Amino acid sequence: MTRWWSLRWRMAVVATVFIVFLTNPVRSQPQTNVLTQSCSQVNVINFQIFISNLNDTYRDIRRQLSNNNTYFATSNVASNSEPVYVMAQCRKYMSTSDCVRCFDFAASSIRSCSTFNGARLVLDGCFLRYESSPFNDQTTLPGENKVLCDNSTSSGQSVFETTMDGLLSNLSIATPNINGFYAAATTPVVGTNTTTAYAIAQCVETVTPDSCKSCLQAAYANIRSCTTDASNGRAVNLGCFMRYSNTAFFRNNQTFDIAPFLRVGSSSNKVVIIKGVVGGVGGVIILLIVILWWYGRSKRTTPGGGATEVKDSKDYSYIDLKKATNDFGDENKLGEGGFGEVYKAILDDNKVVAVKKLKVGHTGAKTGFENEILLISQIRHRNLLGLLGWCSEGSNLLLVLEYMPNGSLERFLWGERKGTLNWRKRYDIILGIARGLAHLHKEFHVKIVHRDIKSSNILLDDDFHPKIADFGLARFQPEDQSQVITKFVGTLGYTAPEYVRYGALSDKVDTFSFGIVILEIISGRRCTNENFDGPSTDHLLEHAWKLYENQKIVMLVDETMNVNPDEEKHVMKIIEIALLCTQSPASKRPTMSEVVLMLSNDPSYEERQLTRPTLPDQNRRIHIGSS
Ligand SMILES: *[C@@H]1O[C@H](CO)[C@@H](O)[C@H](O)[C@H]1NC(C)=O
Ligand SMILES: *[C@@H]1O[C@H](CO)[C@@H](O)[C@H](O)[C@H]1NC(C)=O
Ligand SMILES: *[C@@H]1O[C@H](CO)[C@@H](O)[C@H](O)[C@H]1NC(C)=O
Ligand SMILES: *[C@@H]1O[C@H](CO)[C@@H](O)[C@H](O)[C@H]1NC(C)=O
Ligand SMILES: *[C@@H]1O[C@H](CO)[C@@H](O)[C@H](O)[C@H]1NC(C)=O
Ligand SMILES: *[C@@H]1O[C@H](CO)[C@@H](O)[C@H](O)[C@H]1NC(C)=O
Numbered sequence: 001m002t003r004w005w006s007l008r009w010r011m012a013v014v015a016t017v018f019i020v021f022l023t024n025p026v027r028s029q030p031q032t033n034v035l036t037q038s039c040s041q042v043n044v045i046n047f048q049i050f051i052s053n054l055n056d057t058y059r060d061i062r063r064q065l066s067n068n069n070t071y072f073a074t075s076n077v078a079s080n081s082e083p084v085y086v087m088a089q090c091r092k093y094m095s096t097s098d099c100v101r102c103f104d105f106a107a108s109s110i111r112s113c114s115t116f117n118g119a120r121l122v123l124d125g126c127f128l129r130y131e132s133s134p135f136n137d138q139t140t141l142p143g144e145n146k147v148l149c150d151n152s153t154s155s156g157q158s159v160f161e162t163t164m165d166g167l168l169s170n171l172s173i174a175t176p177n178i179n180g181f182y183a184a185a186t187t188p189v190v191g192t193n194t195t196t197a198y199a200i201a202q203c204v205e206t207v208t209p210d211s212c213k214s215c216l217q218a219a220y221a222n223i224r225s226c227t228t229d230a231s232n233g234r235a236v237n238l239g240c241f242m243r244y245s246n247t248a249f250f251r252n253n254q255t256f257d258i259a260p261f262l263r264v265g266s267s268s269n270k271v272v273i274i275k276g277v278v279g280g281v282g283g284v285i286i287l288l289i290v291i292l293w294w295y296g297r298s299k300r301t302t303p304g305g306g307a308t309e310v311k312d313s314k315d316y317s318y319i320d321l322k323k324a325t326n327d328f329g330d331e332n333k334l335g336e337g338g339f340g341e342v343y344k345a346i347l348d349d350n351k352v353v354a355v356k357k358l359k360v361g362h363t364g365a366k367t368g369f370e371n372e373i374l375l376i377s378q379i380r381h382r383n384l385l386g387l388l389g390w391c392s393e394g395s396n397l398l399l400v401l402e403y404m405p406n407g408s409l410e411r412f413l414w415g416e417r418k419g420t421l422n423w424r425k426r427y428d429i430i431l432g433i434a435r436g437l438a439h440l441h442k443e444f445h446v447k448i449v450h451r452d453i454k455s456s457n458i459l460l461d462d463d464f465h466p467k468i469a470d471f472g473l474a475r476f477q478p479e480d481q482s483q484v485i486t487k488f489v490g491t492l493g494y495t496a497p498e499y500v501r502y503g504a505l506s507d508k509v510d511t512f513s514f515g516i517v518i519l520e521i522i523s524g525r526r527c528t529n530e531n532f533d534g535p536s537t538d539h540l541l542e543h544a545w546k547l548y549e550n551q552k553i554v555m556l557v558d559e560t561m562n563v564n565p566d567e568e569k570h571v572m573k574i575i576e577i578a579l580l581c582t583q584s585p586a587s588k589r590p591t592m593s594e595v596v597l598m599l600s601n602d603p604s605y606e607e608r609q610l611t612r613p614t615l616p617d618q619n620r621r622i623h624i625g626s627s
Pocket of ligand 2: 066067068
């Protein structure tokens with residue numbers, strides 16, 4: 001029990017997301033004023049290997065930044081079990097030595113995150129980020145998009161506001177067109193003798209000009225809200241940074257003439273300028289080089305399979321989706337779930353996707369639809385089914401989703417492909433689902449409780465990696481409690497007792513359902529009694545609990561798995577975790593981040609004494625759900 005608390009306490013302290021404060025930053029030289037800091041919520045598995053990799057990449061980054069005129073560096077160690085990808089960037093007004101000092105400060109501050117597999121830290125002078133998967137092309141993550149207005153220092157001049165707004169707007173337009181994605185500029189504030197507007201904009205150097213542009217557009221939209229009341233402001237995101245002040249934070253000879261870069265059509269602009277200067281055959285050769293360089297750049301930045309990558313989703317037309325699904329024909333129908341029918345669709349570019357026609361539960365749904373969709377489309381994780389786009393025309397609300405050829409987990413547990421998954425695969429599926437849920441609960445500024453975790457909602461890709469479907473969709477359903485209960489009748493066996501009874505919703509509702517899914521994966525049986533062919537007709541949880549009490553829990557294991565003795569030990573441990581997930585009251589259940597730790601077998605938690613799962617009698621009745 002004590003280890004439990006120390007774990008919770010550590011997580012609470014270390015994972016304090018967004019430490020934000022603003023103190024007189026302009027003067028301090030390495031500019032180590034912390035703007036935002038966040039740690040990912042997923043623990044590393046092998047801490048020793050991870051830290052050693054992290055130290056190696058830090059050394060490499062530091063060496064790169066120690067070169068004159070190097071303000072941006074990436075490095076990675078991806079060859080072993082704990083891959084580390086690191087990126088660091090300094091503002092270009094910093095001297096080389098200040099840049100290195102800023103980086104050193106960042107690297108030591110971020111050590112407080114080092115039990116987690118990702119961290120981001122933005123300072124005035126520099127930016128440092130590490131992750132366990134590549135993120136070079138990433139510019140935005142919802143929770144990382146911040147604006148910091150220093151309201152204590154109002155300029156009190158509307159002319160300052162207008163001038164600053166113009167300068168920031170110009171910077172956000174020009175910077176993506178500038179090689180190196182950085183610009184600093186000043187403008188005198190007309191009508192005052194002494195005031196000057198100072199501002200900079202910068203993008204990380206591995207993104208495309210278009211991504212830099214959209215990141216800065218969002219930053220500009222945020223930061224301009226500061227200019228009314230604050231003479232200092234900053235907009236922070238993962239891929240870009242803007243800052244303004246009425247006080248100099250870079251030297252006057254470090255500014256940049258941005259006027260030539262303000263015109264639209266950035267890249268062609270650059271080519272024309274170079275050609276104009278050089279001319280003739282040399283010009284043609286340089287033009288070719290420039291074109292190849294651009295081509296290489298955009299090639300390099302095609303998205304990888306990052307854990308938390310964010311891409312744009314698309315607004316599709318109804319006509320196109322109708323055509324792609326053969327007029328929503330029966331032969332294209334993949335299934336029907338609580339939220340609507342799902343069809344296989346082949347788009348014009350021959351890409352195969354799934355299209356879900358939403359049945360919306362209430363008339364107000366349409367108004368909230370696009371906002372919700374924008375939110376859901378921001379959520380990218382390898383264990384969450386990706387939303388590729390949507391369509392909202394008239395009363396038609398459709399989602400365009402990743403297509404999963406292997407279908408749902410159900411098929412492999414008791415459906416047509418029963419018995420094809422060995423323990424290794426089942427364990428990986430369990431861990432993947434836990435990671436996906438932990439991400440939904442923790443990684444975003446809006447906590448999303450799935451509410452309907454069940455085996456038919458877990459889809460498998462070609463490599464049997466699980467992806468959770470239908471997350472975020474519960475938000476379209478009516479909030480009214482009685483209707484909630486009606487809605488969950490079909491999947492009652494998965495639903496936590498406090499939710500069935502009182503509609504009490506928390507992330508622990510998902511923890512409960514996840515525990516039931518683990519039991520299904522291990523036993524190869526559906527949680528509700530109707531399909532049991534074994535000796536027991538109890539609900540699966542009741543059945544598992546009886547076996548556990550009688551020390552016969554090994555009988556729960558699906559015989560088709562043929563586990564060896566080592567695996568059997570592991571399976572027993574995972575069953576205990578499943579039982580812990582299904583305890584009541586909800587406060588006794590672990591959060592999904594804690595579940596990921598337990599499942600990952602972190603050696604430092606190995607000796608943790610799991611409290612023996614107990615279900616108080618009056619609650620046990622409710623656990624049986626449908627009875
Ligand atoms: C990594 O670096 C930190 C700080 O410099 C040091 O305390 C730690 O021992 C190093 N760890 C490894 C495994 O190299
Ligand atoms: C950087 O520039 C300074 C002065 O311009 C010079 O003394 C130093 O050797 C340079 N360092 C490197 C690593 O090039
Ligand atoms: C600063 O001003 C902005 C814009 O007026 C406002 O949204 C924000 O809440 C203010 N912040 C503080 C700390 O007062
Ligand atoms: C922004 O750019 C426009 C077009 O070049 C220029 O007229 C304007 O003065 C600039 N604004 C500021 C504040 O620099
Ligand atoms: C600017 O300075 C002049 C004299 O140097 C003074 O008369 C005038 O009032 C000042 N204007 C402002 C806006 O401070
Ligand atoms: C910029 O100004 C500083 C002093 O203000 C000077 O030391 C430095 O050499 C100047 N840099 C350039 C490139 O002119």
